[in-house]
Amino acid sequence: MKRPSFLTDPGKSGRVFSPEEEEQKRLFYERMSPRRRRFVDRIGFENWDPFEAPKEPMDMRTDSTQRTVQDLVREFMRTAVGRVHGGEYAGGAMECAVGIVSGQEKYQGVLDFCVWYHDLLQKEKLSK
Numbered sequence: 001m002k003r004p005s006f007l008t009d010p011g012k013s014g015r016v017f018s019p020e021e022e023e024q025k026r027l028f029y030e031r032m033s034p035r036r037r038r039f040v041d042r043i044g045f046e047n048w049d050p051f052e053a054p055k056e057p058m059d060m061r062t063d064s065t066q067r068t069v070q071d072l073v074r075e076f077m078r079t080a081v082g083r084v085h086g087g088e089y090a091g092g093a094m095e096c097a098v099g100i101v102s103g104q105e106k107y108q109g110v111l112d113f114c115v116w117y118h119d120l121l122q123k124e125k126l127s128k
Contacts, residue, residue, distance in 0.1 A: 015049060017051075021051060024050075025048075025050055025051075028050045029045065029048075061101050061102060062101065063100065063101045068101075069094070069097045069098050069101050072097045072101070073090070073093050073094050073097050076093055076097075077090060077093065095107075096110060096111070
């Protein structure tokens with residue numbers, strides 16, 4: 001007897017399930033609410049991996065110094081104590097911290113530009 005393709009095809013996950021996992025997967029699907037089943041049907045049963053490890057939450061990601069985004073922003077805001085800043089300032093700092101920690105190229109560009117601009121201002125200030 002030929003096994004159904006949804007049990008043998010690794011799908012997008014690239015994972016081939018053991019017979020026990022295949023049975024569990026089918027049981028999970030059958031016991032799901034109709035709303036959750038629609039989600040699985042939309043991505044495709046063969047692409048669905050109910051055993052997939054959960055993704056790391058943003059607040060648990062750390063940078064190269066092992067600080068979380070919250071740690072970085074909190075420390076940054078403490079250094080800006082003498083200056084008055086509104087909510088947009090803290091929001092901008094948070095957005096940049098999330099972008100840098102998650103490795104988004106856009107924020108690396110922002111960081112590089114800010115460092116370059118700071119150096120330019122320092123150089124011109126010294127030359128005047």
